[in-house]
Amino acid sequence: MILALMIQQPTILENKMKDKWEVTAMIPAFMGKDPVSRLAKQAVTTKMTKDFNEFMKEVKKDWVPGYESAPYGFDSGAVRQLGETTAQSYTVSTYRFLGGAHGVGVVECMNFALVNGKAKQLQIWDIFRKDKRVQLEKTILAKAKKNPMTDWLQDPEMNKKLEPSELANFWVKGKDGCVWEFDPYVLGSYASGPFTFAFSWKELKPFLRSPNPLKKFINP
CATH class of the missing domain: 3.30.565.40 (Fervidobacterium nodosum Rt17-B1 like)
Structure with missing residues (x-):
């Protein structure tokens, strides 16, 4: 350690x-x-x-x-x-x-x-497949939308899309997967605050590169 x-x-x-x-x-x-x-x-x-x-x-x-x-x-x-x-x-x-x-x-x-x-x-595409960008983004936003405080996702007319820096703002939680961090104003008003959404490797499996630099955690 x-x-x-x-x-x-x-x-x-x-x-x-x-x-x-x-x-x-x-x-x-x-x-x-x-x-x-x-x-x-x-x-x-x-x-x-x-x-x-x-x-x-x-x-x-x-x-x-x-x-x-x-x-x-x-x-x-x-x-x-x-x-x-x-x-x-x-x-x-x-x-x-x-x-x-x-x-x-x-x-x-x-x-x-x-x-x-x-x-x-x-970088994000060291871990995930770039050709799966759209599907990865949809998966993240679908989970985020379940939180009623994500104002921009609750309004279908806004058609929220993630900027490259927003999609890439995640950290690795070891064998438990990855966690995405969203700053105030990205998914909702300032009052809604920042948001954090965790994903298991199982949820992320369709988008992962192979071979992968994190294979130790993905396949323990």
């Missing part, structure tokens, strides 16, 4: 001092020297740093020295959902507040595995 120390809810502390912002950022600490752990550390840390830098660009554009500004807020945390030497999955949650009625929170899923002996960040 690989041990990983995760800071669950890193925070950004900002203090306006002499027309400057002092910012402190905290990111997860990883342990594990195997190839998959090393790649995951690099990719997750790079993503969290990029998200923070983009947030600070927005702050600098919005803030005018000498004037009171709306309070700013940023939180970013990574949770390892699956951790083995051959495969790992992470969810990276980011919350940004730049004023207004509420902030915006999103979750991005990142999957890694050994492929032909080398560590690789998996």
Whole structure:
């Protein structure tokens, strides 16, 4: 088993001092020297740093020295959902507040595995058959529609379709299958909140590639 120390809810502390912002950022600490752990550390840390830098660009554009500004807020945390030497999955949650009625929170899923002996960040079509995209999307939306809070799916006139990034936003739950994460506004109003839908490998079997980098979990 690989041990990983995760800071669950890193925070950004900002203090306006002499027309400057002092910012402190905290990111997860990883342990594990195997190839998959090393790649995951690099990719997750790079993503969290990029998200923070983009947030600070927005702050600098919005803030005018000498004037009171709306309070700013940023939180970013990574949770390892699956951790083995051959495969790992992470969810990276980011919350940004730049004023207004509420902030915006999103979750991005990142999957890694050994492929032909080398560590690789998996893309959706490494696991699923691209020619089955339409059927995979219909299967996901059919389950999501059973939740009455998915406003956009309850209205047939909207004919909701998933963007490529939305379809690819899932993490691997080991032998139990995969979990799709949907941010607010994707399937319903902001008040409906984010949605999470789990699928077993049995449900996903018609869409899986063969050979598959996750065969260890698909066929234990």
